[in-house]
């Protein structure tokens with residue numbers, strides 16, 4: 001199984017996502033991973049598997 005290309009995609013922080021977000025690639029609901037970059041806290045799409053038959 002491959003990871004969805006949306007994995008690790010940075011999410012907009014305004015408004016900040018809660019626990020879940022919609023993957024911009026596959027459109028599924030995914031978990032959100034907070035990531036500290038310097039002073040800022042950004043949110044990325046948690047790694048998830050690609051949707052394929």
Ligand SMILES: [Zn+2]
Nearest residue numbers: 004006023026
């Ligand atoms: Zn996805």
